[in-house]
Amino acid sequence: MVDTSGAQGNETLLFLTDEQLRKGIEAMFFAYRGFTADPDRILDEKGYGRAHHRAMHFIKRTPGTTVNNLLSILGVTKQSLNRVLRTLIDDRLVRSEVGTRDKRERHLTLTETGLELERALSDAQRVRMRTAFRQAGPEAVAGFRQVLEAMMDGDMRRHYARLKDTEV
Amino acid sequence: MVDTSGAQGNETLLFLTDEQLRKGIEAMFFAYRGFTADPDRILDEKGYGRAHHRAMHFIKRTPGTTVNNLLSILGVTKQSLNRVLRTLIDDRLVRSEVGTRDKRERHLTLTETGLELERALSDAQRVRMRTAFRQAGPEAVAGFRQVLEAMMDGDMRRHYARLKDTEV
DNA sequence: CTTGGAATGTCAACAAGACTGACATAAAAT
């Protein structure tokens, strides 16, 4: 029986061995460690954790975002996020403002100090990403992004796509 | 002054905007969630966590490995690893044998039951990886691997390279 | 040979950051 599957060219005749897949899996594991290593060091000095970084990143990306929106992006419970936001607000890194249209909502923005820390964290992360991108070259970068997008869950891919073309 | 840097072709004239780097960072974040989602579900049913998966993966990869070797791959403290190993050994998923040459060492292997669970976990992870690789195509996969390798810390890259060409 | 240090692994206690469940408040929607 002849394989006639795959209307899209790339899907035909792609026999992936378990070995190839294993390498991809291990690459993902080891690379993620590098991905978080630099910000982690800064966070540790300041007494924060990765959870604080994630929250600050997406507040920076969508200033004025609500707690609920942040929850669906981060995929944690509100109790978990609340603890992190509490410390960031108490430390004056994040500002929480009651919504004008809907007074139940809290709109979150980074303060000046918050922007500074976020800048330090993302600078460190960008340095590594830039070095990796330069070493690998533009075509590799395109492939990198393609595979990662295909690896996301539906919900996450939606969030990613929505943010992707949003100006900073 | 003319830019003549970069003996390797790919390193010349690569101006990466913060926007491009940010997309890479967010892609990495969202994709890693997908990467772990499927095994996490199985682990949760069985009452284990991601740490157990990591330990089992690398024990499978290097049967008879010592605790110390596993430590340097996983990058955690021996006390942290010990707790995870303890439950795996007690549950008869991992066998720990005192070294013959050096009796301080413990040599770790997966039992039959351990191999079964590891198989279930890696199957789930491979399905997603295979789907992503198929969707993206072989050139994208090559780029994906290149960027990830460039993103690793030195230590991790060494571990990755050593494992990379080891038969399963 | 003995002894002291290094390597290895275990036990105990603690912290961060996930989780669930229960409940309060306020506002919006029906």
Add this chain to the structure above:
DNA sequence: ATTTTATGTCAGTCTTGTTGACATTCCAAG
């Protein structure tokens, strides 16, 4: 007026990191 939604909080649990203390084993220098 009642229900639903958005948010916050309190209490308690779990996983998985951490450090500190300690036991065992090995090896090498005296």
